[in-house]
Amino acid sequence: MSPLVTYTRQPWAENYSEIIDVRSPSEFIEDHIPGAINLPVLNDAERAEVGTIYKQVCPFTARKIGAALVSRNIYQHLSQHFAAKDKDYRPLIYCWRGGQRSGSMALVLTQIGWRVTVIDGGYKTYRAYVRQQLENLPEKFTYRMLCGLTGSGKTYILDKIGQRDAQVLDLESLANHRGSLLGGELQGNLSYQPSQKYFETLLLQKLQSFAPHQPVWIESESSKIGRVYLPQSLWNKMRQASCVEIQLPIAARVQFLLQEYTHLVAHPDILKQKLEKLKYRCGWEKLSQWYQFIDTGAWETLVQDLLDCYYDPIYKRSIKSYFNKAERVLHISDFSDSSIDALLDSLLPNYVSLK
Template sequence: MPPLPTYTQQPWIETYSEIIDVRSPSEFAEDHLPGAINLPVLDDAERAEVGTIYEQVNPFNARKIGAALVAKNISQHLVQHFADKEKNYHPLVYCWRGGQRSNSMASVLSQIGWRVTLLAGGYKTYRAYVRQQLEDLPKKFTYQVMCGLTGSGKTYILRQMCKRGAQVLDLESLANHRGSLLGEEWQGKASPQPSQKYFESLLLQQLQSFNLEQPVWVESESLKIGSIYLPQSLWEKMKQASCVEIQLPITARVEFLLQTYSHLVNYPDILKAKLEKLKFRYGWQKLNEWYQWIDAGKWELFIEDILQFHYDPTYRKSIQRHFSNVERVLSIPDLCDRSVDQLLDYVCSNTYTIA
């Protein structure tokens, strides 16, 4: 007799052949269990159709139509995805609340003979776990914050530290944003940020990979990175942390920013549209001055001026308010490999294991 599906409320304590999210693609895109694949039993249009019939006609008709669509989609998954799975295949299956969608998939897979585990309570169980973990786990680490004016290469230096084995929490990478007005990531076109929920899933996954006995390095971010908010527990711990400030000559900062934000040089109209958001603070006279330098290709002049006029004063106020515990100030002439390596030799040799 085929095995019946079993249930778990703690899927993170066991290993599965695959984690299968049977929700619609839009639900999956908003957030999902780390490592999960999306095999929807109803796509977005089908789910909307069934929901409309349920509300406007009657639940019985909706269930009939829904069952036909679910059967069709599971059949396609059996042919396209499950055909080569071995007898010892053991998936975890979940939907929104652990209801009909995941049970439909699990019943079919169990009838074939596979050992299937269902997530009791579905995605909502996982989401409650993430919220609780992000309330508690960030408090257990000791943090080292890297500060420095815009263009000081903080993110670049931290990523080089990571290559040396330091524990680095790269919040800008997780949020897919550089944390400023012009910080939107660019890969041929604007690269969207993850949803708040998926960011939190990624953040928890990163924190759970860290050693509690080693410090965690993090950049002096704001509470909000683009459209993403940091968990309050992490933000409070960051503000209490000791800081290392990187100082770099402004000419070196300008050179580094020209390389880092080359996409805005290539798309000046997008740059000017973003700068227009500063009109209420500085007025049209200053914006027109920046626009003239952009149109004339005077990039060094524009970057140096916007640093001194906007970014540096804003950053200094933020640092004084949130990251005033600066224990070390480290000056380097530029961000060439030799300068960064010398900096890292010093920083890494002075990073201590937590007793």
């Protein structure tokens, strides 16, 4: 006798051989459970086709066509992905609402003899869990804010703090954005960031890895990083946190930024497009001057002028408005190993991880 399908509304409470998202590729890309793989029973074009027929022609016709497409796609997955699975294989399956798409895959797999669990309510159950967790979980931690003007190496220092086994929440890494006008990571000529939903999924996954009895180091950010927003609960805790400010000479900051943003130096046209967005704030005359610096390769002059005229004033106003005054100010002369080690020794004296 074939086993029955099991349903759960708490998939995170158990372990499974594999988590399978049977939604279309575009749905999967927008957001999915961490560790899930995508085995769609309808791809994006097929889903659109069935939906159109359902609304414009006849629901019964749509279900027949949909069933044929689903059967064909499940056959492909059976002959490829599932072919080598042993009898103890135990997958977790979900679709959008936990309905027909996940049910179709689950029915076939249980007929083979595998123990299959389906998320009751599908992805929507998981999404509700993420939202609820992000309302409450950030409140459980004590945060230490790392502040400093643009080019102070906050993200770099944050990474070094993490290498000493301290707890670090790198929001720019999760958002795939460096938190400024020039901060998008280049993918061809575009900046790629996760969707708001997937950013929240990644953020929750990271927060769940932390121990509440240890502080969490985090860089001073605005409530928006590129195109994604921080949960209000986390933003409120960040604004209440104690701050440590990093200071170093502007020449060192300029050199650091030139090393960090080589992708923009290599693509001057893209850099000009990004800087054009500052015309409303800095004026056409200043923008033309920056363009001239780019055309002549005067990179150090360009970076220092951007810091003096735009980034430093913006950052100072932001820090004053949103974050507590720095409890400590630490000075370093450069980003040499000796300077960074001395800084970390001051930030993390006798640090011992208790995880």
